[in-house]
Amino acid sequence: APKSFDYDLLIIGAGVGGHGAALHAVEKGLRLVGLMCVRRRREERRVSGGTSVLGSSSGLKTAIVEGDVVGGTCVNRGCVPSKALLAVSGRMRELQSEHHLKALGLQVAAAGYDRQGVADHANNLASKIRNNLTNSMKALGVDILTGVGTILGPHKVQVGSSNTVTSKDIIIATGSVPFVPKGIEVDGKTVITSDHALKLEFVPDWIAIVGSGYIGLEFSDVYTALGSEVTFVEALDQLMPGFDPEIGKLAQRVLINPRNIDYHTGVFASKITPAKDGKPVTIELIDAKTKEPKDTLEVDAALIATGRAPFTQGLGLENINVVTQRGFIPVDERMRVIDANGKLVPHIYCIGDANGKMMLAHAASAQGISVVEQVTGRDHVLNHLSIPAACFTHPEISMVGLTEPQAREKAEKEGFEISIAKTSFKANTKALAENEGEGLAKLIYRPDNGEILGVHIFGLHAADLIHEASNAIALGTRIQDIKFAVHAHPTLSEVLDELFKSAKVSH
Numbered sequence: 305a306p307k308s309f310d311y312d313l314l315i316i317g318a319g320v321g322g323h324g325a326a327l328h329a330v331e332k333g334l335r336l337v338g339l340m341c342v343r344r345r346r347e348e349r350r351v352s353g354g355t356s357v358l359g360s361s362s363g364l365k366t367a368i369v370e371g372d373v374v375g376g377t378c379v380n381r382g383c384v385p386s387k388a389l390l391a392v393s394g395r396m397r398e399l400q401s402e403h404h405l406k407a408l409g410l411q412v413a414a415a416g417y418d419r420q421g422v423a424d425h426a427n428n429l430a431s432k433i434r435n436n437l438t439n440s441m442k443a444l445g446v447d448i449l450t451g452v453g454t455i456l457g458p459h460k461v462q463v464g465s466s467n468t469v470t471s472k473d474i475i476i477a478t479g480s481v482p483f484v485p486k487g488i489e490v491d492g493k494t495v496i497t498s499d500h501a502l503k504l505e506f507v508p509d510w511i512a513i514v515g516s517g518y519i520g521l522e523f524s525d526v527y528t529a530l531g532s533e534v535t536f537v538e539a540l541d542q543l544m545p546g547f548d549p550e551i552g553k554l555a556q557r558v559l560i561n562p563r564n565i566d567y568h569t570g571v572f573a574s575k576i577t578p579a580k581d582g583k584p585v586t587i588e589l590i591d592a593k594t595k596e597p598k599d600t601l602e603v604d605a606a607l608i609a610t611g612r613a614p615f616t617q618g619l620g621l622e623n624i625n626v627v628t629q630r631g632f633i634p635v636d637e638r639m640r641v642i643d644a645n646g647k648l649v650p651h652i653y654c655i656g657d658a659n660g661k662m663m664l665a666h667a668a669s670a671q672g673i674s675v676v677e678q679v680t681g682r683d684h685v686l687n688h689l690s691i692p693a694a695c696f697t698h699p700e701i702s703m704v705g706l707t708e709p710q711a712r713e714k715a716e717k718e719g720f721e722i723s724i725a726k727t728s729f730k731a732n733t734k735a736l737a738e739n740e741g742e743g744l745a746k747l748i749y750r751p752d753n754g755e756i757l758g759v760h761i762f763g764l765h766a767a768d769l770i771h772e773a774s775n776a777i778a779l780g781t782r783i784q785d786i787k788f789a790v791h792a793h794p795t796l797s798e799v800l801d802e803l804f805k806s807a808k809v810s811h
């Protein structure tokens with residue numbers, strides 16, 4: 305390996321994971337962080353007549369390689385545009401609910417929407433955030449190298465067809481793409497993935513959503529608010545299989561049943577054919593267990609929301625003797641890449657969707673920050689059990705830590721008891737003032753020592769509320785301590801206050 309490198313750190317993929325790592329890398333060594341840091345850089349540039357006097361010299365010399373556009377899935381085809389559409393569906397839902405408006409004493413003329421206007425909102429938001437990301441990296445001195453990155457060997461990456469750069473450390477952050485099972489023909493028009501759906505090119509009268517994970521569920525919220533009929537196709541025996549079963553049941557009672565959403569569970573969509581020559585989209589269903597044909601659905605459109613596949617094409621993993629496992633790049637708990645012989649590949653890390661540990665934007669970015677801590681000399685292991693997850697339906701669902709079945713399994717294996725505490729949103733003043741009393745918070749904990757094992761929330765702003773619990777898990781705070789924390793009245797946060805206070809810890 306050469307003694308000096310072009311960069312201290314080179315990141316392949318400028319999604320949220322890559323971006324988080326890059327910013328943390330250039331900020332390392334600066335005593336200031338975040339906005340203050342950007343301001344200081346701006347000020348120094350202004351004083352020095354337009355050129356950065358600091359470059360990235362105060363942190364790691366960092367480059368990020370991107371083969372497409374900055375922002376990756378989250379900004380361009382994921383979190384950001386989907387949340388813009390969900391902001392619209394939330395408002396539509398309120399305006400459409402006579403019952404809700406009447407309870408608040410409001411009178412509103414019939415609610416409607418302009419499809420292109422809604423699509424523009426999502427698209428404009430993505431552009432805005434993409435520009436912010438690009439500007440923040442440029443302002444802090446990250447070199448953005450355009451082109452596909454291929455690892456040629458330890459420390460060496462080819463960018464595009466001719467440029468080769470060297471780096472002391474390398475982070476792979478190449479993300480994921482929609483996973484489409486065999487037999488399904490995606491034409492991008494009537495049989496679509498989330499990539500297409502987010503463009504909202506049309507609102508079908510009837511859409512089948514294949515997969516009832518958080519992506520499918522969020523789209524059901526959008527489509528039903530915009531007037532589509534939705535049918536779910538789910539291979540497992542229940543809808544929303546990833547959630548705590550009790551929360552899943554409540555969510556089904558609120559998010560599925562009253563919205564006239566039809567569903568087929570325990571079935572696979574074995575073949576899906578796009579609409580053609582006036583014929584509708586056809587979906588052939590087979591029994592998930594017996595594989596016997598079950599039914600054929602005819603719908604206007606089908607959204608394939610069957611998960612995400614890691615993206616590692618053209619990355620040159622063979623040059624570092626790394627073999628993917630179910631497509632994911634194997635890593636240890638410190639995100640260090642493991643080669644085909646089970647050995648760590650020195651100086652090469654993988655973060656985000658490509659390693660499959662937790663396919664969420666904030667997890668990717670937290671892993672990136674953790675790696676930067678390590679390459680700058682601080683041992684750091686991220687506690688994935690403290691990372692929250694959320695589904696932005698109306699109302700929202702959020703969770704951190706273990707579900708009840710997972711906690712029961714762990715308790716049995718390790719020989720301890722667990723207890724459950726619950727609070728309803730119906731007793732919360734703020735929720736009632738908003739006429740949004742439908743909701744539940746659930747705590748799974750150890751009564752012997754007050755350890756928080758999992759928290760699950762369904763209700764208004766659940767995605768914001770979960771952070772008190774995730775911070776408590778991250779910091780190792782026990783229930784006997786957090787129950788004395790004071791919450792402003794009247795706020796939704798009192799739901800968690802009640803939850804922790806109602807737990808019975810023998811400690």
Ligand code: FAD
Pocket residue numbers: 316317318319320321322369370371372373374375376377378379381382383384386451452453454477478479480498519615617618619655656657658662663664665666667668696
């Ligand atoms: P990505 O964001 O996928 O970025 C990878 C980047 O690498 C891409 O820009 C790609 O072009 C680039 N790249 C790939 N290979 C190369 C190469 N060889 N050379 C150069 N560049 C390369 N997560 C949440 O936390 N909250 C949400 O609300 C949420 N909503 C979502 C909604 C939808 C519809 C979808 C699809 C996803 C959502 N996610 C959400 C998941 C989130 O988007 C991902 O977990 C996150 O984007 C992963 O970040 P990443 O940095 O690992 O990869």
